[in-house]
Each structure stands twice: as C-alpha cells, then as structure tokens.
Amino acid sequence: MHFVSVEKHPLKPEDLQRALALWPELDGHAQQLLEQYVAVNPGFQQFRFGPITLTLMVGDALECLSSLDARIDAWFLDGFAPAKNPDMWQPELFTQLARLSAPDATLATFTSAGVVRRGLLMAGFEVERIPGFGQKRESLQGRFDTRVSRPEKPWFVRPGFNPAQRKALVIGAGLAGCASAASLAARGWQVSLLERHAEIAEEGSGNPQGVLYLKLSAHGTALSQLVLSGFGYTRRLLRNLQQGRDWDACGVLQIAFDDKEAERQAELASVFPATLLHRLDCAQAEQLAGVELRNGGLFYPDAGWAHPPALCRWLIKDPAIKLLKHCHPLELRRNGELWQAIADGAVLAEAPVVVLAGAADVARFEQSAWLPLKRIRGQITGLPMTGKSSALRTVLCAKGYVAPAREGLHTLGASFNFADTDPAPSAVEHRANLQMLEEISASLYQRLQADDYQIDQLQGRVAMRCTSPDYLPIIGPLAEATLFADAYAVLSRDARQVPQTPCPWLDGLYVNTAHGSRGMISAPLSGELLAAWIDGNPLPVPRAIAEACHPNRFLLRKLIRRND
Known part of the structure; x- marks a missing residue:
C-alpha cells in the first residue's frame, strides 16, 4: 500500500512522540514511525514500513499536489475548520484532486462545509452528506466519476509495459544497483543482480567513508530538491546499520x-x-x-558519514534478490518479451525488465551508448x-x-x-x-x-x-534514440510543439546512473524512483524532478539545439 500525505508544518519529533502516546494500543506502530522520523525537511520525504510506503510532502498543499505524479484510489481530506484555512481550500486544489484521481476513486472527509462540497462537485466528484461521528452531525463522502483528459508530453509518460513475469535483471552492484534491486524486491519482484567483480561495491561505491554532503541552492533547483529528498531517505535507511562502524550522525x-x-x-x-x-x-x-x-x-x-559497502550489503539482504558474481554482460538482446544479458555468446540471465546501473559502463550496451556519460x-x-x-x-x-x-x-x-x-x-x-x-x-x-x-x-x-553534463543523475526508462529523433523531428523546428506520437520505448529497459560524488544521497532514493517508474507507483519526488533526471532529456536537447 502507498500512502501519500501533505503537511505544511510537520510536528517536531518530541511533539509527535507526545501526540502518539495518547494511543498506547498503537505503540508498536508508533515506534516504527518515530524511529524513521529524522531529516523531515521541505519537499518529498519517503518512508518504508515493510509493504507500506509513506510519501510525506512537506510544504503548501496546492504546490505539493501540483507536483505529484500518482493515481490515487482513496482520498482522506482533513476537515479541520476549512473557514480558518481558506488559502488551502481553493478551486485549484480540487482540480488537482481530480487530476490525480484514479477512475472511481473514493473520497471521505470529516467536514461538511459548503466550500468543500461545492469545490468537489465542480471538480467532477459525486458527493453526498452522511451522518457524522461523535458530536459531528454530518460529514461527506464521494466518488470520482469524471474522465479527465490528461495531456502529457509523450516522452515523459510512463511506458505502460506490464510483463507477465515480475522478474528483473539489475546490472551493476554499487549503490545505484543495490538500491534498485532492493526497491523492486520490496514490491514483490524477483531480482537477479549481476556484478562483474568478486564482491559488491568494488568501484565508486567502495570507499571506506562517504560523506552525506548537501550541495544546496537557495533557488529551489532540481538538484537541490533531489538532494533534500534523497538526504532524508538515506538517513532513514542508515538507522538499520551499526552506528560508529557503518555510519555516524556526527554532522x-x-x-x-x-x-x-x-x-x-x-x-x-x-x-x-x-x-x-x-x-x-x-x-x-x-x-x-x-x-x-x-x-x-x-x-x-543530521548529516555525517557512512560506509557505502555496508549500506549496499543491507540493501540486498532480501531473499528475492539473487546476487550473481563474476557476471559481466557485454550485450543485451531481445528475445520475445525477455531481455537476455549475454557475454561471449552465452546467456548469463534473462528477464522482461533490465536496469542498467553500472555507472559509466552503461554506455557499453548498444541500446544506451548514446547517453552522455x-x-x-x-x-x-x-x-x-x-x-x-x-x-x-x-x-x-x-x-x-x-x-x-x-x-x-x-x-x-x-x-x-x-x-x-x-x-x-x-x-x-x-x-x-x-x-x-x-x-x-x-x-x-x-x-x-x-x-x-x-x-x-x-x-x-x-x-x-x-x-552527466548537467550533473543530475539519469534515472528512468530508455527509448530507442534513432526512432525518437524521427518521431519528434518537429521539435527541431519548433520546440513548443507537443506531438502526440507515442514514445518509441525500449520496453522493459531502464537506467540508473550518473550519481557523481553525491551517490550516498541520491542513489538510495533513485532505487525508489526507478521502481516507481517500473511498477506504476506514485513518484517519490516532484514530477518536474523526475523529468529533470529522465534519460530522454538529452534526446530532447539534441533535437531542440538543431534549431539554434
């Protein structure tokens, strides 16, 4: 289950602990939340609780929902005195609820305020008043029954590839590869992790100490937003390691x-x-x-240092992940619905989904050789x-x-x-x-x-x-470069065009690379972003950030620059 919530002013850890103490019967669940409740900074913050994922969006409700990419099945609207918070309950907010709703999405709210009911009706929800709880006379429930047209840029839409087998190959067992494998395994995928060396984390992820270094901008750049979200996610993962030996929150x-x-x-x-x-x-x-x-x-x-190999080992402890050492595929070949990883003519492994996570070695494959690494x-x-x-x-x-x-x-x-x-x-x-x-x-x-x-x-x-040339990582589905240039050639004449030609995806082929010197912060969260692309989950970062990290950005820039 994926739970998405927005909060402009999140509680401090000590205040949250006091609030949760009012329900001692929930203490076991409360402790799980409190253990992970660190580095809750502005932006998207992701938490994992076994099969449950929480994406907490810290900021203004309208801004956060406008940047969310998800299909919501059930809405719960906090109905605390809408009249005292009129800035939030604007028509634009209800428009975003409609944009994000899956077909037949349900809705419930404690409030029965007219401004909320009218806003939901205008946005396309069927709404009815029902008896309230306790001293509350009425509340609202509803269902989304309007098919909203969602025009999207075809080069950034989700590929929609749904293989019959939930099996994946991840090539490269550094931080990016281990994180990708872990995030897929957590979603029920069987993962084969191919590593050319005798052990994992032998190259860029093999240093004894990696610093949680936040290179931020005061101007809300894509990199700065990614760093904020990634920092929080990494800090929450590190609590699973031995402090002092594997990591230290020394600042x-x-x-x-x-x-x-x-x-x-x-x-x-x-x-x-x-x-x-x-x-x-x-x-x-x-x-x-x-x-x-x-x-x-x-x-x-809240920052400090970590031992990257220890984090890699923890990430791949899931029994659904099979580590294949001394595997160095040199070619990817399509065989029906399956991708085959091949070396010296022999098939090392095959699956319908492949994630290329071998840093600059990603470019050795024909399908990804165009990436500017x-x-x-x-x-x-x-x-x-x-x-x-x-x-x-x-x-x-x-x-x-x-x-x-x-x-x-x-x-x-x-x-x-x-x-x-x-x-x-x-x-x-x-x-x-x-x-x-x-x-x-x-x-x-x-x-x-x-x-x-x-x-x-x-x-x-x-x-x-x-x-990469723009120093952002490259995370997402891969397209066939030559067919892409043909499909969107009009962009070389007018970059404002948005043709509705479907993107020529290489179905089932994804990439997660180019984390540079920020891998300790960006790579763990990149696994979640990559798995969300593959599995159709809510993206763990704002849509604009996901697009800024998308492989197709380089194909687009190449086309557009032909017109310069």
Missing part, C-alpha cells in the same frame, strides 16, 4: 573558506530551517568540531588516527573533506581529475589531499602528523565517478 560542517562561500552560506541559512542547517562563527565551529579552524561555516546536524577520477587518502586527531567530532568540508576516524583511519579527499583514468593512487593527488587537509585545519594536519609520512607510504584508493 557535517561546511567551512566558509572565502567571502563568496560565506555569502552563499548566509543565503542558504535565510531560506532553509535551522533544523537542517545553521551558521556557526569560528569559535562555535571549533567547539563543535573539536579542532582549531580558520573560519566558521554552515553546520548540518563522463568519468571523473577521484582519489582519497587515508591517515591513521592519533591520540590528538581523535578529538575531531564532525566531518569538515571545504574544497575537500576529512572525516572522523572509522576503524582507526581518517578519510580525506577526494580529488577531481577529468583527464586521468589510471586506477592506481598517485603521489600528486596524495599531496593535493594533504594540502587540502592543511587548508581546512592546520591544527588537525599537525595532530595527524601528516608531515611524518612518505608519500609512497600513504594508504589511498581511486574510483571513477560517473556524471
């Missing part, structure tokens, strides 16, 4: 290392709630971090914890990051190298990471005795980030 301090960064942070602090982030001066930052700093910064109290080399450096460095209590970020020690080792980095693809750690980038550490905190540099190490003695690891 993240983004240091205001120059005037421009300080201005950016001031703008963010004026837009976002203090529960998400707040500014600290240098003295406050030093007290919180436990080491001397040159500047204050922006503190994210690029690799960025990143190198981390590990420094052993010392008695003095153990004072570090939070992740410090500037042009790089350094984290409190995990299993006796501090992780610092990571470099960004667009030109080099060498998988071996380099002395040049070790030196750059040490310089970055000294710029963040000369005190911590000394506490770690960084000058005492020979460069060739340092521990390090290299991974290739996979990114």
Whole structure:
C-alpha cells in the first residue's frame, strides 16, 4: 500500500512522540514511525514500513499536489475548520484532486462545509452528506466519476509495459544497483543482480567513508530538491546499520573558506530551517568540531558519514534478490518479451525488465551508448588516527573533506581529475589531499602528523565517478534514440510543439546512473524512483524532478539545439 500525505508544518519529533502516546494500543506502530522520523525537511520525504510506503510532502498543499505524479484510489481530506484555512481550500486544489484521481476513486472527509462540497462537485466528484461521528452531525463522502483528459508530453509518460513475469535483471552492484534491486524486491519482484567483480561495491561505491554532503541552492533547483529528498531517505535507511562502524550522525560542517562561500552560506541559512542547517562563527565551529579552524561555516546536524559497502550489503539482504558474481554482460538482446544479458555468446540471465546501473559502463550496451556519460577520477587518502586527531567530532568540508576516524583511519579527499583514468593512487593527488587537509585545519594536519609520512607510504584508493553534463543523475526508462529523433523531428523546428506520437520505448529497459560524488544521497532514493517508474507507483519526488533526471532529456536537447 502507498500512502501519500501533505503537511505544511510537520510536528517536531518530541511533539509527535507526545501526540502518539495518547494511543498506547498503537505503540508498536508508533515506534516504527518515530524511529524513521529524522531529516523531515521541505519537499518529498519517503518512508518504508515493510509493504507500506509513506510519501510525506512537506510544504503548501496546492504546490505539493501540483507536483505529484500518482493515481490515487482513496482520498482522506482533513476537515479541520476549512473557514480558518481558506488559502488551502481553493478551486485549484480540487482540480488537482481530480487530476490525480484514479477512475472511481473514493473520497471521505470529516467536514461538511459548503466550500468543500461545492469545490468537489465542480471538480467532477459525486458527493453526498452522511451522518457524522461523535458530536459531528454530518460529514461527506464521494466518488470520482469524471474522465479527465490528461495531456502529457509523450516522452515523459510512463511506458505502460506490464510483463507477465515480475522478474528483473539489475546490472551493476554499487549503490545505484543495490538500491534498485532492493526497491523492486520490496514490491514483490524477483531480482537477479549481476556484478562483474568478486564482491559488491568494488568501484565508486567502495570507499571506506562517504560523506552525506548537501550541495544546496537557495533557488529551489532540481538538484537541490533531489538532494533534500534523497538526504532524508538515506538517513532513514542508515538507522538499520551499526552506528560508529557503518555510519555516524556526527554532522557535517561546511567551512566558509572565502567571502563568496560565506555569502552563499548566509543565503542558504535565510531560506532553509535551522533544523537542517545553521551558521556557526569560528569559535562555535571549533567547539563543535573539536579542532582549531580558520573560519566558521554552515553546520548540518543530521548529516555525517557512512560506509557505502555496508549500506549496499543491507540493501540486498532480501531473499528475492539473487546476487550473481563474476557476471559481466557485454550485450543485451531481445528475445520475445525477455531481455537476455549475454557475454561471449552465452546467456548469463534473462528477464522482461533490465536496469542498467553500472555507472559509466552503461554506455557499453548498444541500446544506451548514446547517453552522455563522463568519468571523473577521484582519489582519497587515508591517515591513521592519533591520540590528538581523535578529538575531531564532525566531518569538515571545504574544497575537500576529512572525516572522523572509522576503524582507526581518517578519510580525506577526494580529488577531481577529468583527464586521468589510471586506477592506481598517485603521489600528486596524495599531496593535493594533504594540502587540502592543511587548508581546512592546520591544527588537525599537525595532530595527524601528516608531515611524518612518505608519500609512497600513504594508504589511498581511486574510483571513477560517473556524471552527466548537467550533473543530475539519469534515472528512468530508455527509448530507442534513432526512432525518437524521427518521431519528434518537429521539435527541431519548433520546440513548443507537443506531438502526440507515442514514445518509441525500449520496453522493459531502464537506467540508473550518473550519481557523481553525491551517490550516498541520491542513489538510495533513485532505487525508489526507478521502481516507481517500473511498477506504476506514485513518484517519490516532484514530477518536474523526475523529468529533470529522465534519460530522454538529452534526446530532447539534441533535437531542440538543431534549431539554434
């Protein structure tokens, strides 16, 4: 079951706990909610309770419903004194209820106010008054009986592919692949997870510590909205791991290392709630971090670090997921309703649905070779914890990051190298990471005795980030690129056209890749978005964000630019 709710002013955790205590008979269910009730920030926030999914939309009701993509079977409208909240009960709100309603959707509300009844009738609902509850004389119930035309851009509609077998192949067992497998398994799919290495999370998802770094914008960009939703979802997942070993909610301090960064942070602090982030001066930052700093910064109290391989292992614990190691398909071939993953002429596995989640290796398949993926080399450096460095209590970020020690080792980095693809750690980038550490905190540099190490003695690891040209991930169904260009050639002459030619989908083929350096935040939620595309569920992010991450955006841009 999928439950979608909108709340402009969600309760604080302590207030929610007090409210739920009024029903002790529901304590078991209440505790499940309270355990996950963290990082409930503006935007779409998703919670999972076994077979039940909650999508909590935090914000204005009309704005949230306008951005929702779902087909609702039953509506429950809070009827608390509509006259005291007239801004919400507007005609546009009822229009959104109609837009989102499945055929024969039902509706119930405690109120019988005329403004609500008339609004529902105008939107196409059949409404009747029925006896109320308790001291309430009347309430309303209804049914949606109007077929509303829903014109959509065909390149962003759901493919509507419903295979007889609920089986899927996921190729790539990093964070994106494991999250995709987990989200499908939670919906009753049987999943084969193909990994070319001997273990999962061997490449970009294999670093010892990944930082929950929120790169936000004060202007509500698609990336910023995705980060807010993804951050909350990841934080709720991490509670399933062992704190201290697999993750730590130690917070993240983004240091205001120059005037421009300080201005950016001031703008963010004026837009976002203090529960998400707040500014600290240098003295406050030093007290919180436990080491001397040159500047204050922006503190994210709910953030921290996590061990990506541990999260990957937890994600694929469902018995419906079968891990196939040393499987490196080089070709995808269609055989009837099934996709076959093939290597050296042999079929490794087959299923009606395939998810390509192998980072930049996605481009090796003919069907997805057109995706504009690029690799960025990143190198981390590990420094052993010392008695003095153990004072570090939070992740410090500037042009790089350094984290409190995990299993006796501090992780610092990571470099960004667009030109080099060498998988071996380099002395040049070790030196750059040490310089970055000294710029963040000369005190911590000394506490770690960084000058005492020979460069060739340092521990390090290299991974290739996979990114897209707009730095948003690529999540969703794949189309046949040549047929797409033919079907929508009119866009090269007039980008305002919306032809109703059906999109030439590659039925059952999906992609989840290009998470870059934000995989800890975006990849877990991407599994939910991907599974929602496949299974027809409400999307866990606003429709505009799902479209901003859709693979077809690149095919559209290519067509439209022909007219420039």
